[in-house]
Amino acid sequence: MSVNESQFYMWRTLFAISHADNVVSPEEIRFMTEAIEDVPFSEEQKDILKGDIFEGKDIVEMFEKISNGADQAAFFRFATDLVWVDGDYGEEEQAIMLKLKRLHLQSVNVDDLIGNINLELENDDERDFHATKSSSQSQSGSRKDIKNIIYSFRDHFLKDKMGK
Numbered sequence: 001m002s003v004n005e006s007q008f009y010m011w012r013t014l015f016a017i018s019h020a021d022n023v024v025s026p027e028e029i030r031f032m033t034e035a036i037e038d039v040p041f042s043e044e045q046k047d048i049l050k051g052d053i054f055e056g057k058d059i060v061e062m063f064e065k066i067s068n069g070a071d072q073a074a075f076f077r078f079a080t081d082l083v084w085v086d087g088d089y090g091e092e093e094q095a096i097m098l099k100l101k102r103l104h105l106q107s108v109n110v111d112d113l114i115g116n117i118n119l120e121l122e123n124d125d126e127r128d129f130h131a132t133k134s135s136s137q138s139q140s141g142s143r144k145d146i147k148n149i150i151y152s153f154r155d156h157f158l159k160d161k162m163g164k
Helices: 005-017 026-038 043-056 059-064 067-085 090-109 124-131 140-162
Strands: none
Touching: 005 026, 005 043, 005 059, 005 067, 005 090, 026 043, 059 090, 067 090
């Protein structure tokens, strides 16, 4: 069983986000290649995503093809971790995330999402993580934590969307 079209475009948008700052870090490449291996994409979907690793796509265009509001909401949960994986949430990434949030708020039917999405509160460690920028050299422990966060969301996606 492969992911549906809305979920596929959620992943394509995530891959596109990695190109937003014009620097695709080794952590982002690792994330994308492991996602292709771990998520049950069809062979055609895998081929498209492999191309998306090396050539950034139009982020807004990809996002607009996420047809399910819950998938759009999941995108933001996952993208927040992805933009921080390299320890720097750059201006380009911030600008595109704001634009996507505006699009999401214009298109989503909040009534449909109520009851489908659990309200989750960030723990103190996550809040502290997102509130500060980490130095890639002086905080190698933080980089490990960042990697653990970004790679753990794939498992969360698989559990939620694939019934595993």
